Amino acid sequence: MQLTLRPALFWDVDVQTIDLNKHKASVIERIVIRGRWDEFKEILDFYGKNTVESVVLNARWLDKRTLSFCSAIFQIPETEFRCYKLAQSNPEHWNY
DSSP: OOOOOOTTTTTTSOGGGOOTTTTHHHHHHHHHHHOOHHHHHHHHHHHOHHHHHHHHHTOSOOOHHHHHHHHHHHTOOGGGSHHHHHHHHSOOOOOO
C-alpha cells in the first residue's frame, strides 16, 4: 500500500524525499492537524490505529479542535494527551 501525500500539506519539504517510516511522527501530526478526512483514514490504514494513536498521544502540540477530534476518535480523555498536560503546565497570560 502506498500513502499519497498532498504537496499543499508539506509545503516546506519535497514530498518525494519524505521517508514515510523515518518521518512517520511528522507525517501523522501534519495530516491529523491540517489534513482532510480521507487523508486521516489513509494514515490509519497505512500506519495502523495503534501507531497513529501513539503518535497523537505523544504530540507536543495540537490545537483545541484537533485535540477534541482525536479524543473522540480514539475514545481517550483529553487529559491523557501530552499536549494537554504541557498546556496545563505552561499557562498563558490573561487576555484583557
